[in-house]
Amino acid sequence: MDRTKIIQYGDDIGKVAYIKRIQNKSVRISINGKGEVKVTLPYSVRFSVAEAFLAEKMEWVIAQRAKALGRKVLTEGNVSPEEQKKKTEEVRRLAHKILPERAHAVYELMTRKIIVRNSLGLRVKDPFRYNRLAIKNNASNWGSCSSLRNINLNMHLVELPPELMDFVIAHELCHLVYRNHGPKFHKMLDAVVDGKEKFFNARLRAFRPK
Ligand SMILES: [Zn+2]
Incomplete structure (x- = not known):
């Protein structure tokens, strides 16, 4: 059985690692300081369910990732x-x-x-x-x-x-x-x-x- 699935999305989300873990009780999304997105899920949950979960939380993920990378979602801000x-x-x-x-x-x-x-x-x-x-x-x-x-x-x-x-x-x-x-x-x-x-x-x- 596959334990890990990697999906490459666009530049806004990057590469996402979907990882099945025995100790996981629910689907969770985490984003580290480098803007890498990881989705962990229980063994019993299909990857497609976790992908749909990520799609639902997309707005949040993109905003968090932009923050981690020090980017604005659309470039603007304090410019003359x-x-x-x-x-x-x-x-x-x-x-x-x-x-x-x-x-x-x-x-x-x-x-x-x-x-x-x-x-x-x-x-x-x-x-x-x-x-x-x-x-x-x-x-x-x-x-x-x-x-x-x-x-x-x-x-x-x-x-x-x-x-x-x-x-x-x-x-x-x-x-x-x-x-x-x-x-x-x-x-x-x-x-x-x-x-x-x-x-x-x-x-x-x-x-x-x-
Ligand atoms: Zn229209």
């Missing part, structure tokens, strides 16, 4: 207005370089992976095609999608772990097919990310758009 302005310009430049490429890559992946059918059961051609991609310095959301098939993305997405950036893009591209957050929308997005929608949403909640 000039420094802040410079930082904002850097992020904007990076966003204009990276986000159009990522959006196109996510579009291509979804086009290959997801078949969309209309109410008559006919295959919809190019369901994830978008028109204009705009990059905004937005405090209220990570992204949005208009009825004209235009996508807006928050430039601060480039400060997130790459898989979360792609996840937000996939969320917006799913809105090109379903405008609301109904069950069909979630089913589609979950299929794009191989059943990890809940997990990614939990991680995303640890970050705030600013």
